[in-house]
Amino acid sequence: xxxxxxxxxxxMLTVGEPLALFVAQQPGDLAAVDNFQRFAAGAELNVATGLxxxxxxxxxxxxxxEDSFGHFVRCTLDAEAIDTRYLLTDPQHGTxxxxxxxxxxxxxxxxxxxxxxxxxxxxxxxxWQSLHAGAAFPARHLxxxxxxxxxxxxxRELVFELASQARAAGASVSFDPNLRPRLWPxxxxxxxxxxxxxxxxxxxxxxxxxxxxxxxxxxHPQDIADFYLRRGAQRxxxxxxxxxAYFADAQGCSAMLAAQVxxxxxxxxxxxxxxxxxxxxxxxxxxxxxxxxxRGNAIGARVLQFSGDAEGLPTRAQLQQESQQG
Numbered sequence: 559x560x561x562x563x564x565x566x567x568x569x570m571l572t573v574g575e576p577l578a579l580f581v582a583q584q585p586g587d588l589a590a591v592d593n594f595q596r597f598a599a600g601a602e603l604n605v606a607t608g609l610x611x612x613x614x615x616x617x618x619x620x621x622x623x624e625d626s627f628g629h630f631v632r633c634t635l636d637a638e639a640i641d642t643r644y645l646l647t648d649p650q651h652g653t654x655x656x657x658x659x660x661x662x663x664x665x666x667x668x669x670x671x672x673x674x675x676x677x678x679x680x681x682x683x684x685x686w687q688s689l690h691a692g693a694a695f696p697a698r699h700l701x702x703x704x705x706x707x708x709x710x711x712x713x714r715e716l717v718f719e720l721a722s723q724a725r726a727a728g729a730s731v732s733f734d735p736n737l738r739p740r741l742w743p744x745x746x747x748x749x750x751x752x753x754x755x756x757x758x759x760x761x762x763x764x765x766x767x768x769x770x771x772x773x774x775x776x777x778h779p780q781d782i783a784d785f786y787l788r789r790g791a792q793r794x795x796x797x798x799x800x801x802x803a804y805f806a807d808a809q810g811c812s813a814m815l816a817a818q819v820x821x822x823x824x825x826x827x828x829x830x831x832x833x834x835x836x837x838x839x840x841x842x843x844x845x846x847x848x849x850x851x852x853r854g855n856a857i858g859a860r861v862l863q864f865s866g867d868a869e870g871l872p873t874r875a876q877l878q879q880e881s882q883q884g
Contacts, residue, residue, distance in 0.1 A: 568641065568697035569614040569842055573713075573720060574602025574706050575678035576620055576635075577671075578627040578655040581866055585662045588670060598634035599656065599867045601703050601736045601831050608835030608857065608871040610640050614842065617641035617697065619686065619720075621677040627653035628677065644689055648677035658827065660865070666826055671740075682712030683719055695727035699842055701834070702759060703734045704752040708741035714751065721759040730841065731761035734834050735769045749773055757789040762841065764834055766797040779804035780812070795851055797833055797858075805851045815851045818859035828867035833858035835871060856880070 579599035582591040603618060610616045618640050622628030624647050631653060635642050654673030661667050673679070690696070700720060707714035724731050735752050742748035753773055756763050763786045765773065770782035783794040783806040793807040798817070806812035836854035845853070857872065860880070864870030872880065 566615065568617050570606070570609055570616045570699040570701055570838065571619060571644075571695075571697035571720075571724075572602040572606050572616070572701040573619040573681075573717060574600050574703060575654060575673065575676060575709060576600045576603050576618075576622060576631040577673065578630055578653060579658060579867060580655065581658045582660045582667075585660045588657055588659050588668055591659070594657070595866070596630070597866045597868065598631050601705055601734065602701065603631075603635075604828055604831035604868045604871070605701055605734075605834050605838070606635075606640050607638050607868045608832060609839055610638050611871055611873045612835070612839050612877065613874050614839060615641065617644055619644040619681070619689075621646045621648045621651075621681045621685070623647070623652035623677045624649040625652050627655055644686075646677075646681070646685060646689075648680060651675060651677040651680055653677055660825075669827070676709075679709040679713060681709075681716060683716045686716060686720070695723050695729055697724075697729060699730045699732070699838065700724040700759075701732045701734075701838060702755065703736040704748075704755065705736050705738050705741070707751055707755060708738055708748070717755065718758055721755070725760060731759045732764060732834065732838055733759045733761065734764040734830065735766075735773060736830070737769050737772065745772070753789070756786055756791065760790045761792055762837065763791045763794045764797065764830075764837065765794070766830060767799070770796055779814075780806070783812070793847055795833075795837060795847075795854065797830055802855055803833070803851050805847050807847055811847060813848060815848065815855060817855055820859050820862050823862045825865050826862055828870070829858040829861045831867065832861035832871060853877075 579597040580594035583593040654676035657670045659668040774785040779796040786794045795805045802817035833854040836857040837850045840850035840853045861870035
């Protein structure tokens with residue numbers, strides 16, 4: 559008689575909304591662009607892709623529509639070796655998509671989102687319970703962002719519960735605020751929920767400097783980090799764009815780490831997700847916070863030099879080769 563084997567534990571689980579991304583192939587007003595290149599996107603999906611390319615076992619919890627965009631997203635996850643056991647198909651609601659412009663000077667491009675009422679916004683705790691059926695938490699690490707709880711009341715309930723389950727199981731948690739003000743009814747509602755989730759999740763908090771100022775009312779990276787450390791975070795890394803990053807932990811270790819020099823910025827979108835990939839992967843490998851921050855800076859800088867949100871995320875071989883060259 560065959561003895562059933564226990565499924566191998568995942569390195570990371572994340573939850574979010576996948577989008578079909580159409581990137582303009584020439585600069586200018588989106589209304590005047592004739593040619594676009596298609597990718598799959600979403601902050602959490604970018605992080606899942608980056609970790610999978612580094613050889614980690616990653617699963618993505620979400621819903622897509624029963625449509626061509628949904629099929630494209632599913633095929634993209636399969637191609638990136640991202641586990642789709644928790645990717646549901648919703649026949650009643652469609653897959654969201656977004657249009658992204660191109661700039662000639664590397665500045666932030668214009669972006670239009672078409673996601674209201676998407677399949678992912680109907681994801682909820684009941685879906686997770688039916689998929690998971692009370693089993694042990696399936697991953698060593700959970701990655702959350704502030705986007706998912708903004709999608710709907712049901713996704714908000716889900717992410718808080720996932721954070722509780724991960725912490726109860728002894729899994730580590732990372733949280734990137736990834737503020738999207740247009741998804742929230744007000745800035746006050748956004749600040750309240752995002753800060754509550756950061757405190758609830760504990761673990762590693764990854765705000766950008768501008769985000770941190772909005773969320774805390776404080777100006778300096780050190781003060782922003784202290785704000786979250788006082789509220790239960792174990793470590794905080796504040797992204798400072800071209801200035802690098804500031805990191806601090808609950809044991810009193812802190813430092814500023816300079817950014818890697820980039821000769822030409824092609825597209826800044828996704829660099830923060832690349833930073834998260836570097837930090838999470840390094841911490842899962844047992845590296846210290848300084849080395850994790852350095853890897854985050856390196857991958858974030860690499861992403862800046864590619865079009866598409868995830869195109870610059872490296873494989874393990876590319877990361878090692880560029881590390882040796884650096």
